[in-house]
Amino acid sequence: MHLLVQAVILGILIGGVYALMASGLTLVFGIMRVINVAQGAMVILGAYLSYTLFSSVGIDPLLSILLIAPVMFALGVGIHRVFIRALRAESGEEMSLLVTWATALAIEGVLSVTYTTNLRSTIPGYAQRSWIILGYRVAEVRVFGFVISVVILSALSLLLARTRFGRSVRATVQNPTSAKLLGVDADRVSALGFGIGISTAAAAGAVFGIIYPFNPGSHYDLISRLLSIVVLGGLGSLGGAVVAALLLGVGESVVAVMISPSWSSFVFFIVLIVILVFRPQGLFGVRERGAL
Amino acid sequence: MNRLSAAGLARGGVVMCALVAFPFVFSQHWVLNMAFFVLMYAGLAQAWNLLGGYSGYISLGHVAFFGLGAYSEAILFSHIGIGSRGFLPLLVLPAIGIAVALTSVPVAWVALRTRHMTFAIVTLTLLFVVQQLAFNLRGLTHGSQGVSVPSPTFSLYERPFYLALLAIFALATLVTWHVRRDRLGLMLFAIRDDEDKARGVGVRATEAKVFTFAVSVGMTAMIGAVWAYYIGYVYPQFAIDPLVMIGSLLPVFLGGAGTVWGPVLGAFILVPAQQWLAYRYGASELYLIAYAAVFLAIILLLPRGILPSIADMVARRRDGRTTPRLPVGSAREEIAS
Structure with missing residues (x-):
């Protein structure tokens, strides 16, 4: 029982970080019907950037998010300008999968050339420390990571709920044609949305790099999890992604502790299959278009 | 229609004769090795095209079945002998293909x-599931240690493998060619254009899709089996490799999805280029970057593929400037029938 509770605590903490990674994925899908297969690679890129800032300049990896996120935002807008926008005309959604996959490969390639394929981890002073709460051991860094994820996710949902930009995003998600008719600049919304999606990945990457060791190939592992999360939550649904991330984070962690870590990723796959058989639109999805 | 199909037959016959003659004309190992991979990707692309090109269902998980075929071959022949001359593993290919095709039916459904x-x-996830299973089911697959296949003592090592692949490739091309003239092809095109409408007019979409999926992955698995025997060992990360997945759908998009010869043309252009890149940059990871660049260039510059673009150009020239732009489907019909 003690083990189980411990596993659930760890699962919720990591689930929060997954939620941050998945939020960008589902947001981008909602706005422009693009599944960004490079989201995992963006997380790993974020992890490497924060690793470099920490090991060469000594900037705290969690604080480095403030530097990395804007840079990655710009990168996202750039990728949208060059690759994604070019696609929108005729070939449609499926091509975007291939383009983002190619982007993931390119990032993996660049990281492999720059950093080699050895496993790295970012190890700040508090990486090994943990608190004992009611007899349960809770690693400090996981709590920090969770808190940061919650803060960024809250900021994101405030942005979507309260600002003019957020309204145009929601309008585009609900009905792109009407949104355009009402004067929403679809191109601008897409570009900014893509940038935001990527910078959440990078922020999550800085946290990821402290919790787990990573190498340039780690993105495959991540993207398979993230895709399961967004399908479970319902493509395009931000709240759904958060709930799904927490559920799957807990499921993964419980299986890792109770059965074996090498089977833990199967939680994602099994849930995905069950969902597809019984509820193909996901937990919170709408059959046609996602709603935030 | 008849005239066109005779032309198609002649074209197919010439290509096939040239391909059969190839290993008897050239005998350098590096040439045959490259020819092996060209045919491998041409076959994979052709098999993928049957589902992806015709029905519009973009599968990113076909390589899972490639791996299934590879592991079936490797595990089978790590237990039983390969026969006195080593041909047995090539003779069981149809059985492996059929077995994998049947196994795939519930997954496809x-x-x-x-x-x-x-x-x-979902299909991309399937890729990771099967790879993870290959790592985890150690009793069967020896996990990351991999399984090795005994190697045969063919007089010219590459030739029998090449011919086996050629047979599968010919089968895939024949199936692709036949299906597009068949009722099934019409059903698949209807599904690609508008699945709900297709169902509305009585297309049994589920049956058509599942059947096509099974045939497509069955052929993919046979190619995987040949590959495993050729390479001689099977590891999870190489038998179920996202790069092989990309390698098998890139030729389709380069040549033209939904055409009979597009994927073949794509493979004949891309694989030598890829081998050259691997040879030039193989040691470093620059190879990956170069590959991604080629990938992006194709998708952005030639989103419809070579053959449909040429067909468009020809049609436009023939009919003068007054012709409106052809819809995608009709240009495709013309080039390959």
Whole structure:
């Protein structure tokens, strides 16, 4: 029982970080019907950037998010300008999968050339420390990571709920044609949305790099999890992604502790299959278009 | 129609004769090795095209079945002998193909309940599931240590493998060619254009999709089996490799999805280029970057593929400037029939 509770605590903490990674994925899908297969690679890129800032300049990896996120935002807008926008005309959604996959490969390639394929981890002073709460051991860094994820996710949902930009995003998600008719600049919304999606990945990457060791190939592992999360939550649904991330984070962690870590990723796959058989639109999805 | 099909037959016959003659004309190992991979990717692309090109269902998980075929071959022949001359592993290929095709039916049924992006996601996940299983089911696959296949003592090592692949490739091309003239082809095109409408007019979409999926992955598995025997060992990360997946769908998009010869043309252009890149940059990871660049260039510059673009150009020239732009489907019909 003690083990189980411990596993659930760890699962919720990591689930929060997954939620941050998945939020960008589902947001981008909602706005422009693009599944960004490079989201995992963006997380790993974020992890490497924060690793470099920490090991060469000594900037705290969690604080480095403030530097990395804007840079990655710009990168996202750039990728949208060059690759994604070019696609929108005729070939449609499926091509975007291939383009983002190619982007993931390119990032993996660049990281492999720059950093080699050895496993790295970012190890700040508090990486090994943990608190004992009611007899349960809770690693400090996981709590920090969770808190940061919650803060960024809250900021994101405030942005979507309260600002003019957020309204145009929601309008585009609900009905792109009407949104355009009402004067929403679809191109601008897409570009900014893509940038935001990527910078959440990078922020999550800085946290990821402290919790787990990573190498340039780690993105495959991540993207398979993230895709399961967004399908479970319902493509395009931000709240759904958060709930799904927490559920799957807990499921993964419980299986890792109770059965074996090498089977833990199967939680994602099994849930995905069950969902597809019984509820193909996901937990919170709408059959046609996602709603935030 | 008849005249066109005779031309198609002649074209196919010439290509096939040239391909059969190839290993008897050239005998350098590096040439045959490259020819092996060209045919391998041409076959994979052709098999993928049957589902992806015709029905529009973009599968990112075919390589899972490639791996299944590879592991079936490797595990089978790590237990039983390969026969005195080593041909037995090539003779069981049809059995492996059929077995994998049948195994895939329930998977296909679940995966094909989803459409568009979700289907792509599900199949991509399938890739990771099978790879993870290959790592985890150590009793069967020896996990990351891999399984090795005894190697045969063919007089010219590459030739029998090449011919086996050629047979599968010919089968895949024949199936692709036949299906597009068949009722099944019409059903698949209807599904690609508008699945709900297709169902509305009585197309049995689920049966058509599942059947096509099974045939497509059965052929993919046979190619995987040949590959395993050729390479001699099977590891999870190489037998179920996302790069092989990309390698098998890139030729389709380069040549033209939904055409009979597009994927073949694509493979004949891309694989030598890829081998050259690997040879030039193989040691460093620059190879990956170069590959991604080629990938992006194709998708952005030639989103419809070579053959449909040429067909468009020809049609436009023939009919003068007054012709409106052809819809995508009709240009495709013309080039390959």
